[in-house]
Amino acid sequence: MTWPLIDLRTTPHGGRSLFAVQPIAQGTNIFACEAPFMHVIYKDYRREVCAQCFAYAASTSRSINDSRTWSIKSCRATAETVWFCTDECKVTWESGVIDPLTADVNALLGKAKIATRKNSARDDYDPILPNGPTAQITQDYIDKAWADVEDLVSSRTRLSAYCSTMNLEDMELEISRSVASAIVQRYVFDHRLANTAVSSIIPNSDPWEEMLDLQSSELSNVSVRPYILAAHLRVYAFLCHSLPKHLRLYVPTARHVLARDTGNAFGIWDGDSRDEMLGWGLWVGASYFNHSCYPNVKKTRVGRTMHLTTSRSVEIGEELCISYIDTNQTITQRRQDLEDSWFFKCRCQRCQSEEPDEASPY
Secondary structure, three states: OEOOOEEEEEOOOOOEEEEEOOOEOOOOEEEEEOOOOEEEEOHHHOOOEOOOOOOEOOOOOOOOOOOOOOOEEEOOOOOOOEEEOOHHHHHHHHHOOHHHHHHHHHHHHHHHHHHOOOOOOOOOOOOOOOOOOOOOOOHHHHHHHHHHHHHHHOOHHHHHHHHOOOOOOHHHHHHHHHHHHHHHHHHHHHOOOOOOOOOOOOOOOOHHHHHHOOOOOHHHHHHHOOHHHHHHHHHHHHHHHHOOHHHHOOHHHHHHHHHHHOOOOEEEEOHHHOOOEEEEEEOOHHHHOEEOOOOOEEEEEEOOEEEEEEOOOEOOOOEEEEOOOOOOOOHHHHHHHHHHHHOOOOOOHHHHHHOOOOOOOO
8 A cells, every 4th residue: 555655564573564655744644544443432421422523521621610411412212322512413423324323233232231130140150251270371272262152152042041141241341332333334334325435544445354454462462361252252142142133144253353452442532631531442544553652653533533643754764653652651661561452562763772781780
């Protein structure tokens, strides 16, 4: 892929990354991703976050006399209620296809979650989880766990019995909603129900193909957080049971989505201050930018659009990088944050220059 300013290339250190094909001045908007491929706003913030532009009613940037929640809402009989900051945002949201369909699905998922508690057992046994003590986490171990859950969902009777007692956790519902938003996006694209064209890093690709082209973090994620495998298996079973039939066909793709969510998604924050994380979203094109502790690109969300702008002048052939973390930390803190959440040890130019001299006795 070659744009007037940037080029997607394979690198020896970070998979694929973006590079400048000509000198770029500071403050140049080099890419804009119009909307997230999938997203979720946390339950506790849904009255405070505009469903269209993600404006936060309780933001510190608003007057102390302003309401802490939005009052404009859409409350169709088949959908969950959503709130907006302005009538214009409500009209824009209601005139679309993907978001109203997602609201319909979210209403179904909310009701289905309640049903999972009706006959919930009180012990910690969960038949969906791998039996016996946790073995060393390998790809074969993960594949076997997914094969077992595939066997479970192949029987509607067994699946219904399991879901009636699973007692889905609140965060598992949030993950389910996020994956469901991706499934709705795929359904709408496949059936050409709306124009889903967005700015694409990869030419001639649809949003789903571009998402699948992102790096999978499944093995790294489960190795660091073994509990996440159980959560993902439960989410998968829940979606197989709860989604309407026309969307259930797409649930097998959930594993691909979950494998790419961690390590590629961005938090939806209250502006640049990052005081409150309101949810998360996957802006696929923006996820192709690698990390550096001395970044030359800054990401800024304006409404739903993620803008990537050069934060300093860039030379021809220079890799274009954003920062995934707070770069004001020490090298030890930065590397720990990156290893914990993105599963790599940073060896950017800044980190290498700040590494302690191992040959020194001091």
